[in-house]
């Protein structure tokens with residue numbers, strides 16, 4: 001938890017914005033927990049999921065084309 005003097009209330013550190021600012025007033029409260037943005041392994045997972053789903057979609061299209069020809 002981190003304290004905001006301007007709002008006079010506590011916030012979970014996970015709620016602060018990208019720059020480590022208060023979610024309510026923007027006052028800088030401290031460094032954000034993950035260094036700012038989404039962790040790199042999140043994008044690895046997203047890329048993998050997109051590639052997999054894209055491949056499955058392509059397979060589905062090919063299957064449909066085979067059924068109608």
Ligand SMILES: [Zn+2]
Nearest residue numbers: 004007022025
């Ligand atoms: Zn605040």
